[in-house]
Structure formats: structure tokens, C-alpha cells
Amino acid sequence: MMNAPSTSVRTDRSVVSAPDPSAATPADLLPPVIDHYAVLQDVTGEDLEAWRTVRSLSGEILERIDDAWDRAEYPLEIVHRLGELDLFVDGLDVPGHRRMSPLAAGLVTMEASRLDGSVGTMIGVQGGLALRSIVMHGSEAQKERWVEPVARGEQYAAFALTEPEHGSDSVSLETTARRDGEEWVLSGQKRWIGNGAGGHLTVVWARVDDPADPELHGQVSGFLVEQDRPGYEAEVIRGKVSLRAIHQAHITLRDVRIPLDARLPGARSFKDTSAVLFATRAGVSWAALGHAIACYESALEHATRRVQFGRPLAKAQHVQVRLAGMLQTLTSMMLHCRRLADLEAAGALRPEQASLAKVHNTRGARAIAADARDLLGGSGILLENRVIRHMADVEALHTYEGTDTMQSLIVGRRLTGMSAFV
DSSP: OOOOOSOOOOOTHHHHTOSOGGGOOHHHHSOTTTOTTOTTTTOOHHHHHHHHHHHTTHHHHHHHHHHHHHHTOOOHHHHHHHHHTTOOOTTOOOTTSOOOOHHHHHHHHHHHHHHOHHHHHHHIIIIIIIIHHHHHHOOHHHHHHHHHHHHTTSSOEEEEOOBTTBSTTGGGOOOEEEEETTEEEEEEEEEEEETOSSSSEEEEEEEEEOTTOTTTTTSEEEEEEETTSTTEEEEEOOOOSSSTTSOEEEEEEEEEEEEGGGBOTTOOSHHHHHHHHHHHHHHHHHHHHHHHHHHHHHHHHHHHHOEETTEEGGGSHHHHHHHHHHHHHHHHHHHHHHHHHHHHHTTOOOHHHHHHHHHHHHHHHHHHHHHHHHHTGGGGGOGGGOHHHHHHHHHHHHHTTSOHHHHHHHHHHHHHSOOOOO
């Protein structure tokens, strides 16, 4: 079979190899065939610079990511590189580091996920969850010790909330932190913890057992646990078919002793834990958008290049209708994300708004990935064409940071004034 003539559309692949990505315009980064409503064509200044920074990684690490995903290896050098580029601050106010607006933070997450879901998760775990926990709830001494090395990607940090028996109902976590003199003693298990094995620090969320402090006793708080502490045991979860270029761990805490000042003083209830999660929920919507863009542009490029029965696939009516349908979903996802960024910048973003966007965009990403996989035919299952990697990674995105059902129930509670969680 012959290849298609030079007729093609311009997608991001031409930008990946551009000689000077630092000068890319929004139209270079997101061509009109993708940003049909010009939703992100007005991005300028520091927001555009952050976007360009992530894009500059594409040519540098894409081949490495494909290999790592294929082998289920965690390329930690990429975590360090992300830190060098100052991409972990995720909208946090960290002196001496890049200050990202909600729009910039969203664009960084979108572009990283457009590259690869594992890279997007590296940023989400290291910056969005672990670093955010320390910045939001840590003491000055804790910030002095941990913020710089974590922000620079020199030390790897984890956020340990989910347990083997408590995922969606994480408020019911069973891990305990018992006060024993001048130490806390942590016991319990955590599961699906990114950076939880082979890293340096884990922010462990546990229920406090300290009758001497009636206000804190029985509440959930965060604890900074160095991973080389005796009793901290972490095993990499094998057999994943999603996010294969980052490791998640099953952690067992066997009477792990840490000093009293290792507790995050600003974390005094599960509400404080939720504040960290709420701040990252909008980011999941941006991540889903990045996955969807990658799948859509691969399908569009394939349709214009692939010749079957003597003509490009794109000349077939059913292919054009399918591409147009994918673009409809993609445009809606983009509008959700831009509106979330505007609301957050104005300090007006409500939890149920982030939940609605998370549900909508992960559903949309799944649909676009499935259509793209089908349009590429047999080529759709090859890593070099990216679609199957994104399709698998979206399945993790659809579940973490709150499942489709839980996020829908948050919206339903807002609509009806009644809780239906149990």
C-alpha cells in the first residue's frame, strides 16, 4: 500500500521538533485544527512561558517515555528534570520559584499529560499533592527542610492517603498515629502511592491517637515520614496496565517512630486533607484534556496521511463525521478547563464545579481515546503512535482524585441539597 502524498494537517508533532520552542506562539502549541474556538489563543506572558517550558520537554524525553512505559520502568531522571524546569510549584507561592496562575498551572498539567500520563502524574504527586501539603500545612521548620529539595526534584516525595480498604471513603482511613512520649508511632497500610517506594519523604495521613489532646484525638492529620525510617516498608505494585512509567507502592507502616515535630501543624482534621485534594481536582480536568488532545491529533494526522482504496482516509464521510464529533467533545473539555481557571483566579471556584469538570473531561477523554484507537486501526496499538498509551493512562485518571460516581454525587448533593453518599 502506498503512503499518502504530502497532504497533511498541522498538529503538535511539527512543534516538537521546532528549533526554538521557546518562541512558540499559542497557535504553534495548539493549532486551530485543535483549538477550534480559540479558547487558549490569548495566553501570554508568564502563562505562555510555563506552557512553552513543558513543550520543550517533548523532543527531549518522548522516546525515553515510550521505552519506560513499555518496560514499566520509572525514569527518575525525568523527575529531576521537571524540578530543574521549576514545574512542581503548581500554583503554590514558593519564594524563589516560578509563580503560576491557575491558568498556567492548568496548561502545565495539560501539556505534560499530552506528552504522557506518567509525566503528568509525576507533577501531580510531587508538586500538587506532596509539596502542596507541606506548603499549606507545614511549620516554618518543615518548609525550611523540605520545600526546596522537593520543588527542585532533588528529593522525591509521596502523598499517602488511600488505603487497601479505603479509596473513595478515604475519610474512614484506619492508619493511626499514636503518641508515645516525644514520638509518634505510625501503624497501618497505604496503597497506590506514587513515589512511595524508592523515594525520600512520604506525607502520611493518619488518625491521631492522643487522648491528652481532645481536639486532635480521633482526627486526621498529616505526618512527614522519611522513607528510610525503621518499620517503613514499601513494595512497588506490579502488573499495572496504566501509568506504567511511574511507580505506585503498597506501603506497610510497622510501628514507625517519628518525632513530635514531624506532624503537619496545619492539618487538624480531614477538612484540611480535603483542601489539598480540592486544589488538585481541577488539575485532573486539565490532565484529561491533555490526553484527549494527544489522541485527537494522532487520529487527525493519521486520517490525512493514511491511504486506503486509493484515497486518504480523511476523504471518507464517516471519518470526517467522527473527527468532527471528537472535536466537539474536545472543545467542550477545553471550555470547562478555561472556565475553571478563570473562577479559581477570581477565588470563586466551588468544589462541585471542579467535580463536574472532572467527570465531564475524564469521560470525554475516554471517548476520544477510543475513537482515535479505532481510527488508527492496527497502528493504534503501537506505542510509537501514542494513542494506546494515552488510552490506558486515561483509565487511571478516570478513577483517581475521586471516581466518576463520587464526583457526580458531589454535584448531585449541590443540586438537591441532599447527600446520597451512603
